[in-house]
Amino acid sequence: MKKLSIILGKTVQKVTCLRGNGGSALPGLVVERTNRNFVREVLGKLPHGVVVVSGTNGKTTTTKMITELFESQGLKVFTNKTGSNFVRGVISAILKDIKISGKFDYDIAVLELDEAHAVKFSEVAPIDYALLLNVMRDQLDRFGEIDHTAAYLQKVAAAAKKTVILNREDPRVSKIEAKNTAFFGLSDSLIKEFPSDDDLLTHDKKKASKKTALVTLEKLDSKATFAIDGKKYTTPLKVKGVYNAYNAAGALAIVKTVLPKSKTDDIIKALANIESAFGRGEVLKIGETEVELLLVKNPSAFQLSLTSFVDKNHDYMIAINDEIADGRDVSWLWNVDFTSLKTVKVTSGTRATDMTLRLKYDEVKTDATIEDLKQALEKFVNTGKNPKRIFATYTAMLELRKIISGKSLV
Amino acid sequence: MKLKILHLYPKEMNLYGDHGNVLTLVKRCEWRGIKTEVIAHEPGDPIPDDIDIIFGGGGQDSNQNAIEDDLRAIGPQLKTMVDAGTPTLVVCGLYQLFGEYFQTAEGEKIKGISILDLHTVAGPNRLIGNVVVSTPEYGEIVGYENHSGLTELGEGVSPFGTVIKGYGNNGKDMIEGAKYKNCIGTYLHGPVLPKNPRLADFLITKAIERQTKSRPKLERLNDTVENRAHKVATTRPQ
Numbered sequence: 001m002k003k004l005s006i007i008l009g010k011t012v013q014k015v016t017c018l019r020g021n022g023g024s025a026l027p028g029l030v031v032e033r034t035n036r037n038f039v040r041e042v043l044g045k046l047p048h049g050v051v052v053v054s055g056t057n058g059k060t061t062t063t064k065m066i067t068e069l070f071e072s073q074g075l076k077v078f079t080n081k082t083g084s085n086f087v088r089g090v091i092s093a094i095l096k097d098i099k100i101s102g103k104f105d106y107d108i109a110v111l112e113l114d115e116a117h118a119v120k121f122s123e124v125a126p127i128d129y130a131l132l133l134n135v136m137r138d139q140l141d142r143f144g145e146i147d148h149t150a151a152y153l154q155k156v157a158a159a160a161k162k163t164v165i166l167n168r169e170d171p172r173v174s175k176i177e178a179k180n181t182a183f184f185g186l187s188d189s190l191i192k193e194f195p196s197d198d199d200l201l202t203h204d205k206k207k208a209s210k211k212t213a214l215v216t217l218e219k220l221d222s223k224a225t226f227a228i229d230g231k232k233y234t235t236p237l238k239v240k241g242v243y244n245a246y247n248a249a250g251a252l253a254i255v256k257t258v259l260p261k262s263k264t265d266d267i268i269k270a271l272a273n274i275e276s277a278f279g280r281g282e283v284l285k286i287g288e289t290e291v292e293l294l295l296v297k298n299p300s301a302f303q304l305s306l307t308s309f310v311d312k313n314h315d316y317m318i319a320i321n322d323e324i325a326d327g328r329d330v331s332w333l334w335n336v337d338f339t340s341l342k343t344v345k346v347t348s349g350t351r352a353t354d355m356t357l358r359l360k361y362d363e364v365k366t367d368a369t370i371e372d373l374k375q376a377l378e379k380f381v382n383t384g385k386n387p388k389r390i391f392a393t394y395t396a397m398l399e400l401r402k403i404i405s406g407k408s409l410v
Numbered sequence: 411m412k413l414k415i416l417h418l419y420p421k422e423m424n425l426y427g428d429h430g431n432v433l434t435l436v437k438r439c440e441w442r443g444i445k446t447e448v449i450a451h452e453p454g455d456p457i458p459d460d461i462d463i464i465f466g467g468g469g470q471d472s473n474q475n476a477i478e479d480d481l482r483a484i485g486p487q488l489k490t491m492v493d494a495g496t497p498t499l500v501v502c503g504l505y506q507l508f509g510e511y512f513q514t515a516e517g518e519k520i521k522g523i524s525i526l527d528l529h530t531v532a533g534p535n536r537l538i539g540n541v542v543v544s545t546p547e548y549g550e551i552v553g554y555e556n557h558s559g560l561t562e563l564g565e566g567v568s569p570f571g572t573v574i575k576g577y578g579n580n581g582k583d584m585i586e587g588a589k590y591k592n593c594i595g596t597y598l599h600g601p602v603l604p605k606n607p608r609l610a611d612f613l614i615t616k617a618i619e620r621q622t623k624s625r626p627k628l629e630r631l632n633d634t635v636e637n638r639a640h641k642v643a644t645t646r647p648q
Contacts, residue, residue, distance in 0.1 A: 299427075328554070328647070329426065329556065329599070331430070331599045332426070332427055333427065334427030334429060350646070354605075357635045357636060357639040361434060361437050361604060369635075
């Protein structure tokens with residue numbers, strides 16, 4: 001049955017690729033329909049099992065970190081790099097790599113899954129470990145309320161056969177129950193930089209929880225200091241921003257849990273060289289100008305991005321689209337405090353004017369409001385020599401990236 | 411001159427950026443040299459008597475449960491203020507709770523505080539999307555709705571407006587929101603005030619009028635950005 005599924009899936013993959021549509025979901029659909037145990041049969045045999053990374057913010061970069069950390073330890077890691085973070089996408093990714101003989105040459109799987117898809121995944125495949133990052137308001141118009149999201153993560157945790165690593169400082173995540181749990185956390189001094197969804201407006205001073213954490217992020221300036229098993233490790237990081245440093249603590253916790261005998265010094269060394277994932281602080285060049293792209297998809301991510309990436313040396317542009325993938329509702333912009341910005345050079349996207357309006361009520365000046373992203377970008381790169389940063393919603397980011405890569409080819 | 415704005419449950423009932431409504435009131439006063447004080451009311455806090463504007467937003471179900479007891483306790487006081495003409499804006503969750511009752515999907519009736527003559531019944535689907543409403547007093551209003559409760563108005567209130575795009579109170583009678591004296595209840599997030607400055611200025615005007623006992627002439631502000639954002643919102647898909 002498995003062999004048949006592989007042949008069938010691979011055939012569909014070939015055919016859809018020939019038709020030139022990338023074919024990411026269809027082969028998965030065909031196999032899903034014909035053999036419900038396919039994923040379980042393949043992933044269930046991995047010697048180190050399956051790690052699932054879920055939560056609202058930071059999944060992509062964290063999954064990348066965990067994958068590269070395992071690779072630094074000599075493991076062959078299967079991961080869903082293409083961003084097909086749903087069951088069919090995972091099946092398609094398996095089909096690409098699996099031999100007709102059924103040989104699937106990996107030691108461990110590290111999969112990034114949306115909260116709802118993680119639940120579906122847990123119904124068709126084994127989960128050994130889970131890393132649950134946070135629960136934030138994200139496109140509420142699509143997924144409903146955040147308590148629902150927390151309930152999804154609880155289901156994922158309950159399905160995990162070994163250990164679930166939880167963000168100690170997220171009120172909804174830290175109370176999730178599982179067979180075995182461990183935490184990653186923050187020191188008291190850093191915790192105020194991490195608003196949970198409830199704190200976004202109240203700005204209450206929080207204290208770190210008293211639960212013992214396996215890994216904590218202790219300090220962050222030009223270098224990051226982590227405490228692991230009571231010992232401190234200080235390292236520079238290529239990933240930028242406080243939230244990425246914090247997610248690195250989660251990644252370290254997973255790696256130390258799966259490979260308890262690994263040498264922490266080596267892992268920290270490997271961590272130092274890991275770079276951000278697409279759209280998460282990626283730096284692109286337009287002529288001589290450096291443009292850094294920062295994905296903002298919900299108030300908490302936007303707030304943390306502003307905390308990490310606003311300084312006097314950069315010029316800023318904000319691109320807000322309200323396509324389905326961004327969320328049609330733009331009211332979340334009013335849950336972000338923009339007062340750390342002095343001026344925004346350009347606002348853009350389908351809801352550029354909403355952004356300009358939002359900034360007006362925080363008394364932040366907007367020099368130009370240009371809905372068209374291409375025109376906005378041209379205007380922005382001609383505003384002076386300062387390096388540039390663009391905060392953009394998902395579809396705006398994709399479009400900007402296309403425009404920029406198109407330019408560099410010329 | 412100073413206006414006191416009562417913000418009901420800013421921690422628990424602040425879904426969808428409703429806090430932006432308070433910020434809009436504050437800034438539009440400040441830009442005209444009118445001082446404001448925002449009183450954040452959380453469960454257990456006393457309510458001052460000299461409130462000029464009342465605002466309350468929406469919350470998710472678990473948060474709504476946390477404020478219900480307090481809301482019932484302060485309900486009579488709020489009713490006295492609204493009955494006396496205090497300008498009030500309640501959105502979504504608190505709009506429903508300002509009514510007679512909310513009937514859950516299981517048939518349980520959660521009592522409201524009976525300021526607005528209306529009731530709400532849980533519906534099978536969420537009504538979600540951009541909304542455009544025509545109102546007799548404030549012109550065209552834009553916003554974004556996201557609710558599963560279906561609201562029916564009684565005799566004691568008038569509609570806030572007529573739905574041009576979107577669902578409104580229940581997706582059937584084309585009515586959006588409710589109005590009683592100077593109290594407006596609506597499902598519109600967005601938040602509603604920034605892109606509908608006329609509505610914001612109505613609340614401010616009424617507040618000053620009640621304090622000074624004479625109809626003020628509000629200084630005109632440059633609303634180019636507000637009006638443009640309003641216009642863009644009307645053109646977006648539902």
